[in-house]
Amino acid sequence: MIVLPDEGFCATFGVAVVPAHAAMQERMSVFVGGHEMGPRPRTLHASVRFRHPAGRALVTDALAEPAWLQVPAGRGSLIFVGTNIAADLVRYRQGDPARAAMRQTEPQWGYAGERPVYLYEEQLRDADRFDRDADWWAVALARVIANAMGISLAPVLPDDAAGAVIVTGDDDQAALEKYAEQLALLDNTPVTYFLHPQTRHTRESVRVMLGKPWIDLGLHPDALDAPSRYRELLLEQGERIADLIGHRPLSVRNHGFLNDGYWGHLPAWLEYGIRISSNLPGVDGRVLNGSLLPARLVYGQSLTRHWSLLTAIGDGMRFALNSTDAQAGRRILDLADAIRASGVPGIIVLNLHPENVLETREMHRAAIEVIRSGFCAWTMRECLEWFERRDAGAPTPGTGDFLGPIRKIWRRLSVIGS
Numbered sequence: 001m002i003v004l005p006d007e008g009f010c011a012t013f014g015v016a017v018v019p020a021h022a023a024m025q026e027r028m029s030v031f032v033g034g035h036e037m038g039p040r041p042r043t044l045h046a047s048v049r050f051r052h053p054a055g056r057a058l059v060t061d062a063l064a065e066p067a068w069l070q071v072p073a074g075r076g077s078l079i080f081v082g083t084n085i086a087a088d089l090v091r092y093r094q095g096d097p098a099r100a101a102m103r104q105t106e107p108q109w110g111y112a113g114e115r116p117v118y119l120y121e122e123q124l125r126d127a128d129r130f131d132r133d134a135d136w137w138a139v140a141l142a143r144v145i146a147n148a149m150g151i152s153l154a155p156v157l158p159d160d161a162a163g164a165v166i167v168t169g170d171d172d173q174a175a176l177e178k179y180a181e182q183l184a185l186l187d188n189t190p191v192t193y194f195l196h197p198q199t200r201h202t203r204e205s206v207r208v209m210l211g212k213p214w215i216d217l218g219l220h221p222d223a224l225d226a227p228s229r230y231r232e233l234l235l236e237q238g239e240r241i242a243d244l245i246g247h248r249p250l251s252v253r254n255h256g257f258l259n260d261g262y263w264g265h266l267p268a269w270l271e272y273g274i275r276i277s278s279n280l281p282g283v284d285g286r287v288l289n290g291s292l293l294p295a296r297l298v299y300g301q302s303l304t305r306h307w308s309l310l311t312a313i314g315d316g317m318r319f320a321l322n323s324t325d326a327q328a329g330r331r332i333l334d335l336a337d338a339i340r341a342s343g344v345p346g347i348i349v350l351n352l353h354p355e356n357v358l359e360t361r362e363m364h365r366a367a368i369e370v371i372r373s374g375f376c377a378w379t380m381r382e383c384l385e386w387f388e389r390r391d392a393g394a395p396t397p398g399t400g401d402f403l404g405p406i407r408k409i410w411r412r413l414s415v416i417g418s
Helices: 007-011 085-094 133-149 176-186 203-208 227-245 265-272 323-340 354-359 361-372 380-391 403-418
Strands: 018-022 031-034 036-037 045-053 056-060 066-073 075-080 163-170 191-195 215-219 295-301 302-308 346-352 377-378
Touching: 031 133, 031 265, 031 380, 031 403, 036 133, 036 176, 045 323, 045 346, 056 133, 085 133, 163 323, 163 380, 176 354, 191 227, 191 265, 203 227, 215 227, 215 380, 227 265, 265 302, 302 380, 323 346, 323 361, 346 361, 354 361, 377 380
Parallel strands: 163 191, 163 346, 163 377, 191 215
Antiparallel strands: 018 045, 031 036, 031 056, 045 066, 056 066, 066 075, 295 302
């Protein structure tokens, strides 16, 4: 598989290169085993086309010109890739670095504190709310390689589930009775709570109320009053929460989704050992970063050990967007339906503050309904553990090996795209 090969290399194998297409946001058709795979992913970068008399088109543009072409070579074949897939994946998932200097100074959705939405809005200007171009490109890549190698792909999620639900709750110093009410409503549904440094929880309440195997505890750092001291505050607040819960938290979501340009908080997360974040706010189901799956972040020309996962829906729908509880619950069900219809598994991270439990009962019920329909129910920690095992090539229950060759190609492409 050769990504963006030069004309000299192509000529060696009799492949002609059509001049680059400068068109951005161009939708492509993907063909696996002679059949078109849906949905159609969109590229954000200039791309080239290839021609060869014995070539098989794997990805084509609207004019049926091959942007990915499989060409016989010896006893095997070569796949010529004319789209910058690594750059597309990184740009979708991590936003546009060119927009880092265009940081918003006004409140987003009526609430103070920066959100990283501005890194994504330009590239999603004409996209559908549930478009997942990063996931569709990743799946296209995996299926094309697997088909060329004559191997089968392992399911993305346990038991080949269509999706998963991760219920989270930002502490925000909620009253403990609100926690109790929410846990009763969730009825043993796995949940991850991000604890604020000024949480009302004590060691005793953590032991009694949150000391269940299906409850995971992460960090909700607060640097809104002193954003320039984020690193210092995160390290200090992390240790405060670690002392409270008995171990260092592995997951993080910033209080207020405080954002520092282009992933400026990541170095502090790496330094402290935070392994997964859900710090991108989708709020109403809009797939802000084109993905409903976790992936490791690219930073400083390398692939880090930190995973990022979109918060697809939050109870901010009820307040910032003035939705009714029933409308917000319906949006959860609609997103689950969209995941099933796409044929690509996805994870719905649903943020429901304990303090807002009275106003979000229908949202809670919708989450449970989606889980009962066949979606996995996970905590952030369980999600991390599952995908880390797959990334390391370790067998996961019921799936066997995670196709080491594809994993290595993915890593190489991710680094190239940085």
